[in-house]
Amino acid sequence: MKTKGSIKKRRLRYNHMTPKLAAELCKISGEKYVIYDDKEKLEPYSHDEVAETQYAHMPEALVRPGSTTEVSSIIKWANRRKVPVTPRGAGSGLSGGAVPIHGGVVMHMDRMNKVVEYDRINMTITVEPGMVTNDINDLIKGDGLFYAGYPMSLETCYIGGNVAENAGGGKAVKYGVTARYVIGLEIVTPTGDIITLGGKLVKDVTGYNVIQLMVGSEGTLGVFTKITLRLMPLPKANVDLLCLFKTPDEAIAVVPKIMTAGGIIPTAIEFMDKTSVQTTCQYLNESIPYQQAGAMLLITVDGPNAAQVEQEYEAIGELCMKNGAIEVYVADNFTTSQRIWNVRKNIAEAFKVISPHQSLEDIVVPIASIPEMVRELQVLSKKYGVSIPCYGHAGDGNLHATPVMNPAWTLKRWNDTLPNILIDLYTITSRLGGTISGEHGIGHKRKKYMPLVVSKEYLGMLRSIKKALDPNSILNPGKIFNTLA
Amino acid sequence: MRIVVPIKQVPETSAVKMDEATGTMIRDGVEAIINPLDLYAIEIAIQLREIHGGEVVAISMGPPKASIALREAIAMGCDSAILISDKAFAGSDTWATSNVLAAAIRRITIENGPIDLIVCGERATDGDTGQVGPGIASFLDLPVASYVCKINEITNGLCCVHRMVEDGYEVLQIQLPTVMTVVKEVASPRLPTLRGKQKAKKVDLTIWDVKNLALEGSKLGINGSPTRVVKIFRPSVARNCKKFIALDDNAIQAAADRVVGYLQEKKLI
Numbered sequence: 001m002k003t004k005g006s007i008k009k010r011r012l013r014y015n016h017m018t019p020k021l022a023a024e025l026c027k028i029s030g031e032k033y034v035i036y037d038d039k040e041k042l043e044p045y046s047h048d049e050v051a052e053t054q055y056a057h058m059p060e061a062l063v064r065p066g067s068t069t070e071v072s073s074i075i076k077w078a079n080r081r082k083v084p085v086t087p088r089g090a091g092s093g094l095s096g097g098a099v100p101i102h103g104g105v106v107m108h109m110d111r112m113n114k115v116v117e118y119d120r121i122n123m124t125i126t127v128e129p130g131m132v133t134n135d136i137n138d139l140i141k142g143d144g145l146f147y148a149g150y151p152m153s154l155e156t157c158y159i160g161g162n163v164a165e166n167a168g169g170g171k172a173v174k175y176g177v178t179a180r181y182v183i184g185l186e187i188v189t190p191t192g193d194i195i196t197l198g199g200k201l202v203k204d205v206t207g208y209n210v211i212q213l214m215v216g217s218e219g220t221l222g223v224f225t226k227i228t229l230r231l232m233p234l235p236k237a238n239v240d241l242l243c244l245f246k247t248p249d250e251a252i253a254v255v256p257k258i259m260t261a262g263g264i265i266p267t268a269i270e271f272m273d274k275t276s277v278q279t280t281c282q283y284l285n286e287s288i289p290y291q292q293a294g295a296m297l298l299i300t301v302d303g304p305n306a307a308q309v310e311q312e313y314e315a316i317g318e319l320c321m322k323n324g325a326i327e328v329y330v331a332d333n334f335t336t337s338q339r340i341w342n343v344r345k346n347i348a349e350a351f352k353v354i355s356p357h358q359s360l361e362d363i364v365v366p367i368a369s370i371p372e373m374v375r376e377l378q379v380l381s382k383k384y385g386v387s388i389p390c391y392g393h394a395g396d397g398n399l400h401a402t403p404v405m406n407p408a409w410t411l412k413r414w415n416d417t418l419p420n421i422l423i424d425l426y427t428i429t430s431r432l433g434g435t436i437s438g439e440h441g442i443g444h445k446r447k448k449y450m451p452l453v454v455s456k457e458y459l460g461m462l463r464s465i466k467k468a469l470d471p472n473s474i475l476n477p478g479k480i481f482n483t484l485a
Numbered sequence: 486m487r488i489v490v491p492i493k494q495v496p497e498t499s500a501v502k503m504d505e506a507t508g509t510m511i512r513d514g515v516e517a518i519i520n521p522l523d524l525y526a527i528e529i530a531i532q533l534r535e536i537h538g539g540e541v542v543a544i545s546m547g548p549p550k551a552s553i554a555l556r557e558a559i560a561m562g563c564d565s566a567i568l569i570s571d572k573a574f575a576g577s578d579t580w581a582t583s584n585v586l587a588a589a590i591r592r593i594t595i596e597n598g599p600i601d602l603i604v605c606g607e608r609a610t611d612g613d614t615g616q617v618g619p620g621i622a623s624f625l626d627l628p629v630a631s632y633v634c635k636i637n638e639i640t641n642g643l644c645c646v647h648r649m650v651e652d653g654y655e656v657l658q659i660q661l662p663t664v665m666t667v668v669k670e671v672a673s674p675r676l677p678t679l680r681g682k683q684k685a686k687k688v689d690l691t692i693w694d695v696k697n698l699a700l701e702g703s704k705l706g707i708n709g710s711p712t713r714v715v716k717i718f719r720p721s722v723a724r725n726c727k728k729f730i731a732l733d734d735n736a737i738q739a740a741a742d743r744v745v746g747y748l749q750e751k752k753l754i
Contacts, residue, residue, distance in 0.1 A: 242676070287673035317679035329676035330560070333518045334497045336676060 014102055015082045017060035024081070025063055025105065028073045033111070035062040045106045048093040051358065054415070055096040055445055059086070059106040066111045068186060068194055068225040074107060075223065076192035078474050086476045087219040089129065089161025094360055095443030097165060097218045101478045107223065109160050115139065116226055124200045126184065126228040129160025136229070146234040148175035149182075151439070160224050166216030168439030170268040170300070173395030175232070177439065179215045184228030187214060190221065190470030200228060213465070218441050219476040221469050235302035237309040238267065240331040242340040243320045244293040248273055248374040250324040251295040255367055255394050258299070262319055264312050270298040271394035273374055275387060276347045283350035284342060292326055295374075297394060298344050347391050348402070354387065357405035357414055361425065364398045365434030376428045377401055384421050398438035401425060426452045442480045450481060486539035486639070488530045488602045489593060490563065491586050491621065492523040494547050494554040495611040503719070519554045522606035524561075524674035525667050529636065530604045531562040532672055537639065539601070540564040542593060546574055546585050552690050559685035560677035567593070571694040576707025579612070583620025585705070588698040590625060602644070603664040607632065618666035628663045634670035 015021070022036035035041045039058070047056035065071045078085045084104035091098055100106050113130035120143055125136060134155040136147050151162065151169030161167070163185075168177035184198040197211045198204055214222055245251040248271075255269055272280070274294045281290040290296075299316055303309045317328045331337040351358055365373050374390055381388045386406050392399035403421050405414040426436050430453045436446050450459060459481055466473075466483060477483040497516040504511050519527075530541045543558035545551045546569040555566035569589050577585065594600055603622075608615035615631070622629035634654070635647035639661070648655040649668055677685075695705065703709055727747065731740040748754045 241679070285673070288676060314679070314683070321679065328679040330679055330682045331676070332682075333557070334499070334516050335518050335521055340676065 013082065014084050014104060016103065017083065017105070021081055021083065022061055024077060025061060025074070028077060029063050029065055029070055033064040033066070036060070042106075045088060045091070045108065046099065048091045048096060048098050050094060050096050050099075050443075050445055051356065051360075055099060057099050057101045057103070059100040060103045061105045062108055063105055064108045064111050068188065071107070071112075071188045071223050071225055072192045072194050074105070075188055075190065075474065078105065079191055079472050082472065083474075084477050085474055087160070087164070087223045089158035089164070090132070090156050092157045093161060093165060093443065094362070094440040094445075095165075095218075095437065096445045097441050097443040097476070097479060098161070099444065101444050109158065109223075112225065113158075119200065120145070122200045123231040124183065124228055125231060126226055127159055129158060129163070129224045129227060131159050133157055133159045133162055140231060141234055144234050145231040147181060147229055148232045149178040149180060149229070151178075159227055159229070163215055163224055163227055164217065164219045165439070165441040168393070168396075168398065170270060170393060172393060172398070172439075173269055174265045174267045174302075179212060181230045182211060182215050182227060183230050184226075185211055185214055185222075185224055186226035187222035187224055190472075190475040194225070195222075196226075198228065202230075216441070218443060218479050220466060220479050221475070223475070233304070235267075236304055237306040238300060238302035238337075239309050239313045240337045240340055241297075241299045241301075241313055241317055241320070242288070242329040242331070242343070243297040243299065243317075244288070244290070244326040244328075245295045245297065245320075245324060246292065246326060248295040249371040251297050252367070252370045252394060254297065254320055254323045254325075255370075257319055257323065258316050262315050264301065264316060266299050266312075266316065266395065267302045268298070268300040269393065269395035270344050270391070271370065271399070272296045272298070272344060272347065272391040273377075273389060276389040276391040277343070279354070279389065280343050280347050280350040283353060284346055286343060288329065289327070296343070298340060344391070347389060351387070351389060351402065351404045355405040355407045357411065359403050359418055359422065360440075361401045361403070361422070362398065362437045362440040363401055363425065363429045363434055364396070364438030365429060365432045367394065367397045369432040369434065370394060370397060370399065373399060373401075373428070373432060373434075376432075377425075380421065380424055380428075383424075384417060386417075386421065388421075393438075396438070397434070422449060423452065429453070444479055447479070447481055486533060486537040486602065487598070487600045488533060488539065488541045488604060489590055489600055490523070490526050490530045490541060490543045490558070490604050491590075491617070492527065492543055492545050492554060492558060492606070493520045493609045493611075493617075494518070494545060494551040495520045495609055498610050501611075503717070517550060517553065519557055520606055520609045520611075522608060522610065522669070524606075525669055525671050526604040526606045527558055527561055527563060528672040528674040529667055530602070531675070533602070533636070533639070534564075542567065544569060544586065544589055544593075546570070546577070546582055546589075555690060556685040556688065557677060559688055560681035561675055562681060565691070566688070567691045567693060569693050569698070571705075573695045573702065573705045576710065577705065578710035578712045579614050579616035579620055580712065581705060581710045583617050583624055585698065585700065586617065587621050587624030588700055589693060590621065592693070592698060599662065601661045603627070603662070605664065605666045607666050607668050615666065618664055622664035625664070628659050629665070630657055630659055630663065631666045633665045633667045636665075636671070 026034045046058045084102045085107050086100040087107045088098040109130040112128035114128050116126040118125045133150050151167040162178050166178050186196050277290050277296050301312045320328050331340050377388045377390050387404045390401045426449050435453045473483045494517045497518050502511045534541050541563045543563040543566040545555050552568050605618035619629045630646050632649045633646045634649040637645040642661050645658050729740045729743050731737045
């Protein structure tokens with residue numbers, strides 16, 4: 001009979017890279033595309049966009065494959081040699097997903113950056129994982145099409161990374177996240193097999209929905225070598241509204257009304273609390289009368305023509321005014337739009353002036369719980385003596401609450417305190433029916449907090465899936481949960 | 486206080502592309518906006534009205550779609566707007582444009598009484614000349630203060646302003662009516678509000694053409710312009726790199742000295 005302690009945790013046993021193993025890797029991909037024994041060149045691959053250095057880890061080697069068969073050969077070699085492989089996109093992740101925490105080889109997908117097939121009639125595009133997502137939209141906009149899963153922030157991220165993290169972003173209210181648009185994948189499994197999933201089909205129920213298992217798997221279940229995306233008609237007009245409210249409650253109360261009473265699904269509904277608004281407006285020298293604002297909503301509507309968009313933004317604006325907005329500003333051209341989005345996009349930068357040490361969180365709660373979450377954050381902020389600005393996607397409840405180190409503290413005090421702040425934050429999130437990551441992923445930054453929000457059984461299921469597909473724990477081990485050998 | 490703000494609709498700056506063959510700007514499919522530097526003129530005009538009362542009239546010479554820019558000016562808080570539009574104006578240089586705008590301002594004076602102030606942006610981001618503001622002043626025989634960064638006070642028909650000059654500020658007292666061109670430091674433009682947008686949508690824009698302004702045909706458009714754009718070209722940027730290589734630590738100082746010597750020789754330091 002099994003008892004609690006009978007599953008012995010064994011250390012993952014991997015082989016370190018040696019000159020001999022590096023030579024074998026060079027044989028597969030060519031010397032030009034392998035970096036080994038060069039700290040300076042390997043360093044950029046030791047971290048992603050997570051600011052805290054404790055989440056970084058040096059790779060032992062880097063390989064840049066140029067084809068699917070090469071990826072397969074590398075993975076098969078890694079299984080034979082017991083060397084972990086961590087796939088990497090542009091490195092713009094926010095959970096440490098591409099950090100090789102067990103060393104081994106980082107597989108950078110930058111060379112696989114081509115369009116495989118652009119099918120205007122079926123409105124699909126098949127690309128390699130190293131394609132910059134922004135470039136996809138640049139390529140197709142002339143045809144009146146766009147890829148709607150594009151996250152809002154970075155113009156550098158790769159589509160492969162987006163799929164691995166199931167990236168979301170500002171437009172999720174109306175267009176959903178990456179997963180909605182991935183209809184086909186070619187993957188290399190953790191044991192090196194090449195498998196094609198789905199294709200250009202809108203409907204497909206042949207077997208388990210493995211595509212959706214792969215999307216958001218954070219590089220732990222397969223390496224994507226081809227990605228087929230569904231495209232949408234490009235909206236021809238869009239308008240942004242910046243709405244100032246006295247309190248977060250008033251601001252959030254409007255959000256469901258826009259969709260129910262107004263009958264409109266905006267493209268984006270961004271929320272910024274008082275701390276974010278005031279710090280950022282000060283930082284930007286912004287002249288809008290933010291001093292009275294306890295919260296702001298940034299609402300975007302888009303549509304096939306200017307008349308429809310005008311009708312929608314007026315309806316939303318009126319709703320906001322009726323529900324206590326101090327003022328509603330309208331941006332229907334590029335310059336004005338850029339100015340109001342600047343407030344939202346500069347929040348992180350503005351707080352970096354106060355302290356570069358911050359923990360960008362990614363909690364998600366049911367929309368109606370946002371005001372309570374904001375209140376709880378104020379309590380937490382007082383309790384720990386740190387500022388916790390809260391901003392994010394009000395339309396889907398995804399909030400980037402960001403504890404910022406008190407500039408009077410030592411780094412040690414911050415590092416000692418942060419885990420406690422996060423435990424409190426995640427416990428509150430869980431109590432409000434939420435979870436710890438909406439779009440950035442678990443990676444290894446949040447894995448130890450997983451038990452706070454998910455059941456043991458669920459974690460067990462994830463582990464079983466991983467073990468079934470990756471018996472040697474070769475692919476991105478130690479992410480989402482601790483991997484057992 | 487009655488203020489006129491001449492504005493220009495320009496292509497959105499980050500989207501500007503040039504046709505290398507003809508040397509002209511490709512305007513098709515490029516979003517048109519209020520010249521960003523005119524927003525400061527609109528803002529300071531509205532602020533002065535808020536202090537002294539009166540009205541702000543935005544005017545623009547341009548094609549019919551320039552009405553979008555004028556409605557945006559109303560949404561920001563201007564009281565009314567006049568579009569000056571006629572095919573005969575096409576291709577006007579700064580001289581011809583100043584002439585037309587001056588004529589429009591004269592007509593506003595005749596119809597609605599004297600004007601105290603004409604505020605222009607420093608320059609337009611497309612033509613980049615900064616000549617139209619002073620041009621209007623010369624056609625109307627009014628004093629002009631360019632590069633105004635601060636308006637101190639307006640009393641008894643006198644206005645005290647700070648001009649931004651290369652080595653500091655110049656403080657001027659000017660008699661009204663006058664023309665000013667303002668720089669960014671003068672004020673931070675407000676954003677158009679929902680109520681402003683709704684008002685702007687309903688406003689009937691006044692449109693004036695050649696006949697309304699009783700202008701001489703020979704002074705209009707491309708043929709009436711004394712200046713001509715002969716050629717537009719992209720200056721080639723040449724970067725010549727010179728490397729000073731230090732092979733070991735001992736050579737670093739020597740290499741640094743050579744860099745300094747090189748920069749001195751080129752009179753860069």
